[in-house]
Amino acid sequence: GQNIDQPTEMTATEGAIVQINCTYQTSGFNGLFWYQQHAGEAPTFLSYNVLDGLEEKGRFSSFLSRSKGYSYLLLKELQMKDSASYLCAVPDQPGANNLFFGTGTRLTVIP
Amino acid sequence: DVKVTQSSRYLVKRTGEKVFLECVQDMDHENMFWYRQDPGLGLRLIYFSYDVKMKEKGDIPEGYSVSREKKERFSLILESASTNQTSMYLCASRVAETQYFGPGTRLLVL
Numbered sequence: 162g163q164n165i166d167q168p169t170e171m172t173a174t175e176g177a178i179v180q181i182n183c184t185y186q187t188s189g190f191n192g193l194f195w196y197q198q199h200a201g202e203a204p205t206f207l208s209y210n211v212l213d214g215l216e217e218k219g220r221f222s223s224f225l226s227r228s229k230g231y232s233y234l235l236l237k238e239l240q241m242k243d244s245a246s247y248l249c250a251v252p253d254q255p256g257a258n259n260l261f262f263g264t265g266t267r268l269t270v271i272p
Numbered sequence: 273d274v275k276v277t278q279s280s281r282y283l284v285k286r287t288g289e290k291v292f293l294e295c296v297q298d299m300d301h302e303n304m305f306w307y308r309q310d311p312g313l314g315l316r317l318i319y320f321s322y323d324v325k326m327k328e329k330g331d332i333p334e335g336y337s338v339s340r341e342k343k344e345r346f347s348l349i350l351e352s353a354s355t356n357q358t359s360m361y362l363c364a365s366r367v368a369e370t371q372y373f374g375p376g377t378r379l380l381v382l
Contacts, residue, residue, distance in 0.1 A: 203374060209370055253317075258320060
C-alpha cells in the first residue's frame with residue numbers, strides 16, 4: 162500500500178523561503194505530484210516529478226529523491242497569497258489511474 | 273486550458289434524500305474521479321471511471337454510486353443521504369499523468 166507523511170502545519174514570513182517535506186512509501190514508484198489548495202477551494206496542480214533532482218517553476222521548485230522516498234516543495238519570496246495547504250500525492254499503484262494523497266501541509270504566511 | 277465543472281458549489285439536503293452531484297469536463301478525457309475531503313483525513317477516493325459505463329470502486333464507496341453514460345459527464349449519487357456524508361466533494365479529470373480538479377461541492381446533510 163501507499164503511505165505519505167507531511168508536516169501538518171508550517172508558518173513562514175513574507176519574503177522568506179520555505180521548504181515543505183514529503184516522505185512516501187509506495188509499492189512501485191511512478192511519479193510524485195504537488196498540489197496547492199486554498200481554503201474552501203479545489204486543489205490546483207503545481208508540479209510532477211518522476212526523475213531525481215530539482216525542477217524549478219518560477220518561485221516554486223520541487224525536488225525528488227527516489228532512493229530516499231523523499232520530496233520537497235520549495236517556495237521562494239513568499240507572498241501572503243501562498244498561505245494554503247500543500248498536498249503531496251503519488252499514484253495509488255504503479256500505472257494506476259488514481260492518486261493517493263497525503264493529508265497536506267497547511268502553510269501560513271505572516272507579515 | 274483544462275476545465276472541469278461541478279453542478280453546485282453548495283448544497284443542503286435532508287437525511288434520506290437522494291442526491292446527485294454532477295461533474296463535466298470538455299476535453300474528451302477518459303479518466304474521471306470523485307473524492308471527498310474531510311478535515312484531518314485528506315482526499316479520499318470514492319469512485320473513478322476510465323471510460324463510458326466503466327467504473328471502479330475507490331477506498332470509500334459505501335453509500336455512493338456513480339454513473340458515466342457520456343464521456344464528458346461523471347455523476348456521483350448518494351442513494352440515501354446521511355449526516356456523515358456531509359463533506360466537500362471534488363471531481364477530477366485526468367490528462368496524461370495529471371489530475372485536474374473541479375471547484376468542489378460543499379454538501380451539508382441535515
